[in-house]
Amino acid sequence: MIAIIRLAVFGFMAMTVVYVLVSIYSGSVRREKLEKKFDAGGVEGDRDEYIKAGMDAYRHGLRHRLIWLVYIIPTVVVAVTVYLVNYQ
Amino acid sequence: MWKFLKRTFQIMVLLFVAGFLHYTLPQHDIVRITNTYNRLTTVGTENAWAYASPDTGTAESSTTRDIRFIDATYADGSVIVYRNEDTGWVWPPYFKYDSSNLQAEAGNLKSTEAAPKWVSVTHYGWRFPFLSIYPNAVSVKEVAGPDVQIIPYVNIVVLIALAFGLFMLRRMWLQFLERVIEPAAAEVGETWDGVEAQAGAAAGRAKGVFGRIGAWLGTWRKPKR
Numbered sequence: 001m002i003a004i005i006r007l008a009v010f011g012f013m014a015m016t017v018v019y020v021l022v023s024i025y026s027g028s029v030r031r032e033k034l035e036k037k038f039d040a041g042g043v044e045g046d047r048d049e050y051i052k053a054g055m056d057a058y059r060h061g062l063r064h065r066l067i068w069l070v071y072i073i074p075t076v077v078v079a080v081t082v083y084l085v086n087y088q
Numbered sequence: 089m090w091k092f093l094k095r096t097f098q099i100m101v102l103l104f105v106a107g108f109l110h111y112t113l114p115q116h117d118i119v120r121i122t123n124t125y126n127r128l129t130t131v132g133t134e135n136a137w138a139y140a141s142p143d144t145g146t147a148e149s150s151t152t153r154d155i156r157f158i159d160a161t162y163a164d165g166s167v168i169v170y171r172n173e174d175t176g177w178v179w180p181p182y183f184k185y186d187s188s189n190l191q192a193e194a195g196n197l198k199s200t201e202a203a204p205k206w207v208s209v210t211h212y213g214w215r216f217p218f219l220s221i222y223p224n225a226v227s228v229k230e231v232a233g234p235d236v237q238i239i240p241y242v243n244i245v246v247l248i249a250l251a252f253g254l255f256m257l258r259r260m261w262l263q264f265l266e267r268v269i270e271p272a273a274a275e276v277g278e279t280w281d282g283v284e285a286q287a288g289a290a291a292g293r294a295k296g297v298f299g300r301i302g303a304w305l306g307t308w309r310k311p312k313r
Binding site: 004006007021022032078081085086087 | 176177178181182183184185186189226227256259260263264267
């Protein structure tokens, strides 16, 4: 019983590290994309304002929410493995 | 010489990773189960890594314990012995805790050469008679005959996931270099007026990741006069 709690605690810590890394990466990619789009021309207004608006939209968008899969997928994989190995 | 050492190191890392995956990923044997039994087994220091760790359900003692075994025969007559132990909750990640049930299923599928029942045994691990190491059976399933082909879906999915993980790790690292390290290096180069450092960075860019780190470190060095 202790072992399963240990797995949950350390697994949660590992997934949190991955979540943070993926969030930073994903945000960085989006910011770069916005910068390049603005620098290519054809966009009205201030550069910083444009990027800030774009990043706000990103934070409320589906892509940012999909990063939660970092927590969901491993948990589902463990649950499916437990079922297939022990109850099939 | 340096190139030779580098190549040797790369091959050793590759072999280690391949061996690790070969040990850990599930494999299927089509066999006929001939016997199932328990045996009091002493686990030594040389082979403890290939047995369940002491905190899992079936391994109360770290040195001598009762271990379930499954004897089996391949279609060509050669034999294999599996151990049947819980895996616990960390490694290898099979989360197996139904060893008793598996032993009962395996006993139920026992058959003779005259009236064979062919069974697909899913297992991981290696059989090393010299070190008394046995693969761990994970599940048994009756199949039509000894020539049944089993598609290793789990291995396919795991290997694709690993490759994807490595690919993403590389992308993230390159993004980090491009967005964090290179601007910092460029800034340092500009303020210190390090013409040589800039040249070093340019040369490093051509040399790949390690060259780039080297070039970045180079920007912190005082320019020669």
